[in-house]
Amino acid sequence: MLWSMPQHHDGPLARLRRGHEELVLDLLRRHGPLSRAELGGHSGLSRTTLYDIIAALVDSGAVVASAPAPAERRRGRPVEKLTLRPEAGQAIGIDFARRAVHVAAVNVAHEVIGSASEPHAPGLPWEERVDLAERLVGSLAGGSLRLGALSAIGVGVVGPVEDVAAGPPDAPVEAHPEQPDTAPGPQSPRTDLALLLRKRFGVPVLVDNNTRLAALAEATWGAAAGDQDVLYLRLSHGVGGGLVVGGSLHRGAHGLSGEFGHITVEPDGRRCSCGGRGCLETVASVGAVLDAYGRADDLPALLAALPADPAARRALDAAGSRVGTVLAAVCNAIGPGVIVLGGALAAAGDVLFESVERALTADLMPISRHRVDLRPATLGESGGALGAIALVLHESPLLARYPAPPDPLEDT
Template sequence: MSRWPAGSQSALREANTALIVDAVKQFGGLTQVELADATGLSAATVSTIVKELTQTGVVDTRPTARSGRRATMVTLARSTGIAAGIVVGHRGLQVLLGDFAHEVLAERTMPLPPDHPMDTVLDRIALLVVDMLEILGTDLTELAGLGVGLPAPVEASTGMISVRGIMRGWDGEHVGNVLAKRLGRPVHVENAANLGALAEATLGAARPYADSLYVRSSFTAGAGIMLGGRLHRGYAGTAGEIGHVQVDPLGQICRCGRRGCLDTVVGADALLASLQVSHGSLTLRDVIARAIDGDPGCSRVVADAGRVVGLVVSGVCQTVNPQIVTVGGELSECGEVFLAPLRETLRDHTLPNHVAPMEVQPALLGTEAEVMGALVHALQSTDVRMQRER
């Protein structure tokens, strides 16, 4: 809330300053000309406010070049702090620290057992974050906040998982509050696929587009939707939950309690089970490596997964009409073995748009998309001016 009466010059200056800071936060760094375009402010206004923000230590500037011409790049100052991006997967944990220019300063990964208990995982996160900060020569006082991604629908206002059974032992828990008490810093919880969509729209292949869809195929499937440059979560955060769309009415029982969901057909457990007789015991990493090397059986199950995912995603695309679909998660590492059948199925099951054909590309950030999205989410949720004043 502004400290000045609405309509006053001070209120206008504060609003314009917030526009500039938010634009730099969103993209990590922009030239002054790009800031004017992004905010709709005049070049003179941008220049004046950037000088003030530089003097107060909120932003840094450095010379750069755009289209062969000299320009001034504006980034948030390192002194505004750093943030943590965290993704809790079904079988692993990713943690990274980064600054307001989206530069990754430290990163750790850790395997997790199936059905990992919440308290144990949050304890590990807290210990990892403190340890990583110490390695960087800093501490929790410099940590602006944490973004946490979960492979489940999340109700944004509470940070709670909104559908029971998907993460056993995590139901009914205020995950953000519990972790915030351990570390004493703000925690922002979000669905992991939504964070992948946010990262690709902010830093990745979807950056030029207002409407985009991020699809993750890994141990489970999920999707994140960006409409008009903003995350579309739906009511209680269940938008994009493609892993729980029924594709086989007579199929296996899913964690959500329904039968034949997409996760039961293209999730890691289903893929590995289909190869048990011909290949013996494999891990998902084994399947991906063998598919890349041309193993017929592994290539077949990956391609079949691409077709089924494409069929489900086609319904989402026909409904929201994204300009681009970016594909992440471990299966995307198989390249065209997975992407080609997915792309072909999308083409066959959506109306051909000759005005603006929909693009389908691998996520530019690859398997880092979701954890980078967690970092971006934490940074975008931080008021850097208040952070600077504290």
Template sequence: MSRAGESPVNARSLLWTPSDSVRDVNRRRIIRAVMAGPGTQVSIARQTRLSQATVSGIISDLQKEGIVRADSAEGERGKRIRLGPVRGVAIGVEVNHNGLTVAARRLDNSNVQYESIEFAADQGGSLWVRESVRLIKDLVAEIGLDENYILSIGLGVPAAVDPRTARVTQVAASLSWDLSGEPGARFRDHFPHVPVIVDNEANLAAWGEATYGAGRDHETVLFVKASTGVGSGLVIGGLIYRGRHGLAGEIGHLTMDPLGTVCRCGSRGCLETFVGGARLIDQVRQAYAGYRVDLPGSLESMIERAKNGDVVCRRILQDAARNIGLALARVCNLVNPEIVVIGGELGRAPDMIVQPMMEATRQYALHGMFEGTVQPMTIVGSELGLHAGSRGALEFAILADMTVQDAS
């Protein structure tokens, strides 16, 4: 809220400026960093990769203009800088094969609100844009603003996205609805001129966990999303690693058995054919074949049954964890992350899957990751849960000019 006599500034006016002078570009970077969350001048300099002298000078100007405020603390650089009377709202959207989640946050506070909707896998093509727009409008109204205050929209989609063009380079063959082209362009008729920052949904979930969840304060974070399919995102030094074509992180398509079941990608024996949601449910049905038992119809219900003592569901989840652990060992031998965060539906059962996953990873990965004086690599459950993707999309879009970089 603004103080008496202060007129709130529309966040768009601070960032949507035509000037490309070095000082104005740096000014916008610093404003975006403060919009993402309060921080000291030292942390802002680290986040923006600007010198502390540059940050100090611009922060001083922004304070005089009333755009930012400094909390009392010892020493100028120790003060926490937060946003002043600036109005705006940031949006994050995560689209999955069978539903979507929208997150919204006023820039002048830290409260994030979420809305979700589920749909059948064959309905998404006709629903995802319309329902995203509806939920965005509902949330913006709920937090007391209107569409004219939307600063940016982060959009995570279940597809590989070229980091240079924001165009989809590959969509899962099993996805019956169209995500090709430039998904962000589908919002232009509804929110003209609002920038839409598009990325793979696992990448944005990785960003969310690395920034606000279980991976914060770690240099290298590998996030694994295990639900209907299996994907992952890698954050190194505050940047998402995407690869030349946006295809980095496709852990679900690591070959586990060259002669195995044909995967939806066209290959054989991919990790997804062992641990994808549909495969796990099929294993439960096979185990109970011929018995009159109410069978789980979703991965969520299967996990609930396992938590309630169903030994079949529990064993299948633990076997899946061991297979993921084997795949993780291969990935860890290449990138050597500090921490692996397990999210998606399986991330809701860390007490059942983390230990067998860690055991398999330790068995097949290089021992140096777990021995010696350096903190060992670890595997943990997600802190943001099923909101990791939308939360990451929201915050990533605020920082877009700092975080969208050449990823090859």
């Protein structure tokens, strides 16, 4: 449930106040716990107006204030953080990876309640994947999860997603993950997946590419938490990524951004699964590095060989150099402050990161070389599911029952 808000008369000043309340609640939904000073910086409201709005929201129960834990306190008066009341509901994220389902849950105060994963055989039908997701969701928080006020589920899928759909359970579906290798039945994967999820959970479904969602997760809870401009790259069996620009996920005009793995690095190189030739994915994916090394059947064997076999280090070094060159080109065009590198290949640690950083530093514009921070991802397999939750927190009309903010042109 949502706590009731104070009732106002419907004059211009009352509408303006409701708009201010909506703004503060929306900032807490998007960013999680914020101090009064941080809310002031984000909202642009005067100190007097902001404190009046916060007092009303705390009195109504919609917002709670808490002092930092003793370990987090510094000298001086403890700074209170304001959050939406955690009991107002939870958000669920599901990541349908190629061979596993990952789920996570977060409450409206941005506290992670839990996560779970389970592998499955390739080509598992969508209905069985949804069965698996439902079971995993039921295992979180002792089966006591409530969607509450959020009333939406975020979903990550493999492959391009041209649009993000959000609507009631019977609304038309616009998001369409392209996974022809795993799509059963006469319907398209997008229809199967969205309808199954809406039938099981009875709420709208927001869908996006799972790697792009991992970028949003790392900027919300992970390695780049609090940073506004983040470039994320995942090096796994495929290579892809995402951009967070100004604190929001960048999807591009047709929802096809983040395909960094299909930037050409060798014009006469190997044919790529996308139809191109010499893409980054053909030299920096797990399979490509294993082929370059030639002495290991899987990634764990390659990683185990690193301390003693120079050939294993050379294979990773070559891949890392290509990755660094691509990242520098994207940075020169986009200008992020943080680069987060994740995926299975990132388990190589310093061997990979050092080669990436060398090429990155060499190819960045000199003015940018000390302004871009390269960091390892921290969320692991739960990144896509947590990013799906972040999508709900950013996009879901959490406070839809409240009047919309006033139109500045309405009273002119």
